[in-house]
Amino acid sequence: MRPSGRAPDEMRTIEMIPGFSRHAEGSCLVKFGDTHVLVTASLEERVPPFLRGKGEGWVTAEYGMLPRATHTRGSREAAKGKQSGRTQEIQRLIGRSLRTIVDLKALGERQITVDCDVLQADGGTRTAAISGAWVALRIAIDKLMADGLLTVDPIRAQVAAISCGVYEGAAVLDLDYPEDSAAETDANFVMTDKGGIVEVQGTAERDPFDEETLLRMLRLARIGCSKIYAAQLKATGR
Amino acid sequence: MRPSGRAPDEMRTIEMIPGFSRHAEGSCLVKFGDTHVLVTASLEERVPPFLRGKGEGWVTAEYGMLPRATHTRGSREAAKGKQSGRTQEIQRLIGRSLRTIVDLKALGERQITVDCDVLQADGGTRTAAISGAWVALRIAIDKLMADGLLTVDPIRAQVAAISCGVYEGAAVLDLDYPEDSAAETDANFVMTDKGGIVEVQGTAERDPFDEETLLRMLRLARIGCSKIYAAQLKATGR
Amino acid sequence: MRPSGRAPDEMRTIEMIPGFSRHAEGSCLVKFGDTHVLVTASLEERVPPFLRGKGEGWVTAEYGMLPRATHTRGSREAAKGKQSGRTQEIQRLIGRSLRTIVDLKALGERQITVDCDVLQADGGTRTAAISGAWVALRIAIDKLMADGLLTVDPIRAQVAAISCGVYEGAAVLDLDYPEDSAAETDANFVMTDKGGIVEVQGTAERDPFDEETLLRMLRLARIGCSKIYAAQLKATGR
């Protein structure tokens, strides 16, 4: 069935190592099987120009992949002098997803930049990044609260993300690279622990898909996210 | 009440002017109300390096917005020296959507580049672009067939796109700018006239949304796309 | 004689559609035969750094060409990451020409940016752009005056531009693309309705030309510009 032998609704092993990075206010090395993403949350006591003086904070994200995170070496974006469309699309998605669960007014005039750097890729880097980003963000906010700089918690929910797809005719959860590159349909779901959908991105890789397929993938995503919420709580000692 | 007074499932007036551009092999000025996009399809008898010698063609898209297409002038991407993340995201979506309905082998070793330039924006530029792109592409392919360069039609279906959203609590079809900027949830659907879904992109602008909302928007999208298919047929004289 | 069958001193049909763009303070779709340029004038209540606090305004221009405005598709400058030398040369010329007829002190500390985007090209895009720019600028200034923000009209004259050249030995007016690409000599004239010359740019494409040729082209240019002044007045309801 699946190249990895997993059941259709079976996630890869999730590992979330909090505090992996020494300098960042919050950090997490998140592993979904062989996909490893290092996430750091960096706090700055300033906001971007468009928010100055509005009493609101900002959460943004940047994404990168080490050149040899993949099977064959990709060129380094810093050397090419620009970020690819794919990179920009992913970092916009991560930032948007995090802002949905943060009360920016409660955060106050400060910015948190979440850096998601893929050390090793085996499919699902953007969803692993979002899932790990919540942990890094949670740790950074906990630090702000412990330091007395915040009294009201600006985080309103947990956010997690997972990919689903149709592989050899069957809807499956948490695609690894061999599945991802052969999937007929591919969808990423970003959800909260309250049950809401933050973002759905479903793409037909070959033939269009139907509503039933979309719903089946959504159901799998709920199963996957519930595992991720648990891992997030464990990683942040909740 | 929608700002425009439209019913929840009511589209803006669609106008598709084929052959708007004199030099392009195919072209269409598409208007969804006050959103006006000029689409051209340019044929080249060569393919990108990764496809050379494989007997397959390629369809790709580029997107741009005139600086004063919007309420306030935006800076010109050519002058800034780079395309924004938003631009890249949109042009990747357009290209992907078109490739889903084209048989690239049947197209042969040639490339069609679809340029979508927004002359005036009032919400929904990417979905108007995809909808008009089909017309420009259809005309360019018809020309190839009329010239005897193709005998088998490589276009397998019509493709259309429309945005839906939740505005003041109600699911509505074909958001204009005032709705788009105030919507709680926003989704773009790309579909084919065979009923399949090519792409779904749903985003919670404030609070997460639920499965029911997603399905309601999908139903509206089907209504909208059926109108677009008809306009496409009319514009291409079918 | 001329590929188009026109007399040596005959212009192409001029069309100037004011208010083509909904959002801009002033706009004009200008057509010189098959050359179509969309011009918008955007007002901003700020000036560039070098003018701050000097009580003077600024008028500047940007120029672009849609990738398939031409016979074969050109690459998109935004995608290449820089504007060509030709583009920069043209937009500098447009800005300079407009500033000659505007009293910048009378304009006050505000900036008007004129965007000239070529939708379709058939020779003479820069001269059509300047001629249409005056219309867009006039409309934007009229709006400022109607709104009571200006009491003294800062526009001191009409400005128009036209190309002339030597085609198959004869001096001709308003070159279209077939003439332009075969001309021995090519000159652009920017003039005002008071009879003054704002800019002359004459270039020998093959062999040097003589003073007599320059003067003959200048005389043709005066004929052409007088037609353009009339079209400008009509387009602005004067």
Add this chain to the structure above:
Amino acid sequence: MRPSGRAPDEMRTIEMIPGFSRHAEGSCLVKFGDTHVLVTASLEERVPPFLRGKGEGWVTAEYGMLPRATHTRGSREAAKGKQSGRTQEIQRLIGRSLRTIVDLKALGERQITVDCDVLQADGGTRTAAISGAWVALRIAIDKLMADGLLTVDPIRAQVAAISCGVYEGAAVLDLDYPEDSAAETDANFVMTDKGGIVEVQGTAERDPFDEETLLRMLRLARIGCSKIYAAQLKATGR
């Protein structure tokens, strides 16, 4: 009264030092008073892609200014990462001017790149560059002929350039910086020793000018160019 005390038709002292640069096939340090431009002509036995296999050569030019060639330091274009519009305009003019007097077929499939670098600026850098470029080009071609690589001389004429302008109401020749920055009208003329005009670029800096002014400047330019032709001949030992 001109700031320098020169008569209206009086050039600055011209100095042309041939062979200033050791490595280039041709070179010249050209001085028009305090304007000093180092010109080198570099020969390469290849042509740009658009000319390959056509049996024709190419002559092109690049222009630069040392950051402190001017009264106040300008930023270095290499550090800014792009050439200004002014730089591109000038180097396009230089290349075009040189190509007018070279028989590219007679040159054969080789390219000559002329680099014009302003060591010190005091007005008229582009015209000094063109005038000195002829010397560098002449020397490089002489070398090709001496080496037996060319038997027919591809240079058809001398080319020289000079600026004229209207300063305090009077037409004057060869503007230096104090005149240039205060001139009402400014024109650059590129001419050949056969009496032909290669390029005219006249610009009204404040008020439009009339035909008479254009002709007066043209007459001054002829006077100036005749001095430059003599200096060119002397510098190349003719």
Add this chain to the structure above:
Amino acid sequence: MRPSGRAPDEMRTIEMIPGFSRHAEGSCLVKFGDTHVLVTASLEERVPPFLRGKGEGWVTAEYGMLPRATHTRGSREAAKGKQSGRTQEIQRLIGRSLRTIVDLKALGERQITVDCDVLQADGGTRTAAISGAWVALRIAIDKLMADGLLTVDPIRAQVAAISCGVYEGAAVLDLDYPEDSAAETDANFVMTDKGGIVEVQGTAERDPFDEETLLRMLRLARIGCSKIYAAQLKATGR
């Protein structure tokens, strides 16, 4: 007293984890105390243009630092669109150092690109990178030999690098960040296990230093490098 309490000639704990990255032909996570660098060696069966057809291989390096590897977040070079001068200087040094110990003819027409990405920085990232790069390179070459693609070992020696400096008047080995930022003199040494010097870079941070200081730092460097050679052998199972 060193901030860390180490003796002047005492290295930080060195850890070299071979095979850290799953996809690369060779890899190593190298830790010098809190400085952590992930090094991968990527093999490609092609060489840069200047070496094609010469029967020689190439070894090159790229260097990067994750934005939050440091105490305060630095901007991402991919987002800024260019690599800093510091980055380029370091990656040139790494590549040069590796090429000194590789017989490029024996390597054959293939290229090895060594990527050194700093996950966490605490001083000495470039020297840790070079030291770890040898391990990654060694593993990649071992693989080539095991696969029978090479019969003669192209690696001629071990190469290692270490920083030394003068801190509060005393020459010390292997500076960490607190020492590095306060050092009077700072030197990096690249050496081989045969005793030769590959590169010396000594810099006076405040006052010039004397020959005696240079020699004292060189002696410390030898002590440090001998520790690194041992760690390299252990990491590669020799």
Add this chain to the structure above:
Amino acid sequence: MRPSGRAPDEMRTIEMIPGFSRHAEGSCLVKFGDTHVLVTASLEERVPPFLRGKGEGWVTAEYGMLPRATHTRGSREAAKGKQSGRTQEIQRLIGRSLRTIVDLKALGERQITVDCDVLQADGGTRTAAISGAWVALRIAIDKLMADGLLTVDPIRAQVAAISCGVYEGAAVLDLDYPEDSAAETDANFVMTDKGGIVEVQGTAERDPFDEETLLRMLRLARIGCSKIYAAQLKATGR
């Protein structure tokens, strides 16, 4: 035997022409044999953002090479849109070297930018640049003092630089291009007239070198620098 016939410890002829550039506060055309570098020191009454309000000045350097300074034409960095790694490395070295001998507090809140542009290259451009930069800087500071803007001289020492290398087995001083391109080892030394070392950069081009070679090169460098100090004093009339 050195290609030039010089003795191992013999410098090329040094020429330093002060005041070569008319506009700069300080300037020097420095020649080490056929290596010619034009250095200007430009004074600005402002400091970079990181120093604002700290009562300290800044000295920085930029480096460039005219495209045809070398045997074959190199591409123009301004046209390529970026400075090479080599350029950045050199300009960082020049700036660092100058800052070592300037008391930045005594300079006050002003910046001196030293531009080093290579007009002709024959090896040793960076060391000639540093040596000439001192002259340009000295002249600019003398002007500040003569103008009464500084009362305490912020220059604490002379700084000079020279390259040494091992050519055909022998340590030699002041490498020209034929030696430089064939040298086994290559080292640049930056020193002060008080005997201190500011920077040492020794690189093995092929085989590693030993301590004895480093010391022999250092001794040659002292000989060379003493010649340069004398030339600097002469050029600045001391």
